[in-house]
Amino acid sequence: MKIALLATGRIADTQLAPAIAQANGAELWSVLSRDKVRARAFAVKHAAASPQPAYDDLDELLSDDALEAVVIASPDKLHAPQTLAALAAGKHVLTEKPMTTDMASANAMVEAARGAGLRLGIAYHLRWHAGHRALHRLMTGEARTGGGFGPIRHMRVQWPMQSDPGNWRAGAELARWWCLSGVGTHCLDQIRWFMRPHNGEISKLVSVINRSVYDGPHEETAVIAMQFESGATAEMCNSVLFAGPRRMEIYAESGYALCENTLGADGAGRIVTHEGDFGFAVRNPFVGEIEDFVAAVAQGRAPEVDGCEGLRNVELLLEAVA
Ligand SMILES: NC(=O)c1ccc[n+]([C@@H]2O[C@H](COP(=O)([O-])OP(=O)(O)OC[C@H]3O[C@@H](n4cnc5c(N)ncnc54)[C@H](OP(=O)(O)O)[C@@H]3O)[C@@H](O)[C@H]2O)c1
Known part of the structure; x- marks a missing residue:
């Protein structure tokens, strides 16, 4: 499964990208940063596989038809808007914890995934x-x-x-x-x-x-x-x-x-x-987390969390x- 990482911070760099590399059935495809130079450096460091792996614009990253899923590792209040944008673009989502910071957006995320028939997982490794x-x-x-x-x-x-x-x-x-x-x-x-x-x-x-x-x-x-x-x-x-x-x-x-x-x-x-x-x-618990997400997508079932x-x-x- 071709996965984009949204953000290049500590958890993305030290745990999520290495776990995607190790997990069966997963491949780091592309990456989003506020800074394109940082996105490029991250893509090179973690061998992102897309011919165009580095983005500083979420909509552009999501318009890639080959991309299947995103893993969100941005600050807490960005999880909801990024999840909703990814689901609207037809991508499965695994977002870092906490999934969001208010009930209205939590409900909107669950409903959007259900409505689109896409998987939404929360990263409790x-x-x-x-x-x-x-x-x-x-x-x-x-x-x-x-x-x-x-x-x-x-x-x-x-x-x-x-x-x-x-x-x-x-x-x-x-x-x-x-x-x-x-x-x-x-x-x-x-x-x-x-x-x-x-x-x-x-x-x-x-x-x-x-x-x-x-x-x-x-x-x-x-x-x-x-x-x-x-x-x-x-x-x-x-x-x-x-x-x-x-x-x-x-x-x-x-x-x-x-x-x-x-x-x-x-x-x-x-x-x-x-x-x-x-x-x-x-x-490595992060590998288990990513493998469950990939299996959930493949099997059409809910992720464990x-x-x-x-x-x-x-x-x-x-x-x-x-
Ligand atoms: N599962 C776990 O055990 C675990 C552990 C740590 C963190 N987390 C979760 O993962 C998320 C990220 O945590 P982190 O520790 O990786 O944080 P961090 O090191 O501060 O990284 C966050 C990244 O988000 C991006 N970002 C986008 N907009 C931003 C803004 N306005 N201000 C700051 N950063 C922005 C930045 O990447 P760019 O500069 O490339 O845009 C930044 O590097 C949080 O939701 C946190 O709760 C989970």
């Missing part, structure tokens, strides 16, 4: 962390009773980081959240992924927000407690004010799993359960800062 995936199979799949865990009753996820207040994420022009879009949205996605199969949807959410250090428009630290329809509970803590261990804890009726430093880009970290070390072979999943995540992030 941690769904393809090999250790998380094996745990998920064990704790939520049919084998869960055999896995010795029983139903999940509680999760706690913590992912703090120090972030530059000069970055676009800290301002209102291109972002709607700071720590919650940087990393919190991943934590929320993991919580819903593990909890929902046996606990229903999140029915109650309470948040405590600190924005006192930079006094900007967004949350700097967010502590969120959640309750599911079953009564089960979850909590997450994210911050841009301090760094510390990244940790995901899953507590089930008769067992638990502790994931240390598995939240990140590299698919690594360590997982320990009530029975001891939980080994897994490290695999589709627009409706992304929309619910946005809805909950908005509730957290309301």
Whole structure:
């Protein structure tokens, strides 16, 4: 599948372009930048295959009939207009998280994909962390009773980081959240992924927000407690004010799993359960994400994390800062 990358920033350069190169059935075809020289340099660095691979105009890039799909890696508030333009041009879309920053555009994205019969995926690469995936199979799949865990009753996820207040994420022009879009949205996605199969949807959410250090428009630290329809509970803590261990804890009726430093880009970290070390072979989660998107297009099915999943995540992030 011929894929264009929209933007040449950190995630596009360090993760998405290399993952497209490694993924079965995917090929980097072209690239969009605000600066054509930067687009050309990126296209050369990542061996984009189109005879005309570098663009500084989205409509021109999308008018290429050979192009089949776009992967969007621009700042958060650009995801929606770029998605809608790509879908209108008949291209499938995988967009970085969060899918957008308001409900009107989230609904418009889902409707546009449905109306056009095109695939819309949201890039929560941690769904393809090999250790998380094996745990998920064990704790939520049919084998869960055999896995010795029983139903999940509680999760706690913590992912703090120090972030530059000069970055676009800290301002209102291109972002709607700071720590919650940087990393919190991943934590929320993991919580819903593990909890929902046996606990229903999140029915109650309470948040405590600190924005006192930079006094900007967004949350700097967010502590969120959640309750599911079953009564089960979850909590997450994210911050841009301090760094510390990244940790995901899953507590089930008769067992638990502790994931240390598995939240990140590299698919690594360590997982320990009530029975001891939980080994897994490290695999690049971004490759899994791209391969699922390519397979979804080929098979005419929804990507594993589709627009409706992304929309619910946005809805909950908005509730957290309301
Ligand atoms: N899945 C993950 O784990 C993960 C990790 C990091 C980021 N992300 C997501 O990916 C997206 C990009 O994040 P990033 O860390 O790659 O950001 P970044 O390094 O700042 O890159 C963003 C790129 O967007 C393009 N862009 C277009 N209009 C822009 C504008 N007005 N201001 C700034 N940049 C503009 C720029 O490329 P040109 O200069 O070439 O136009 C820029 O390099 C975000 O939505 C973020 O949430 C996801």
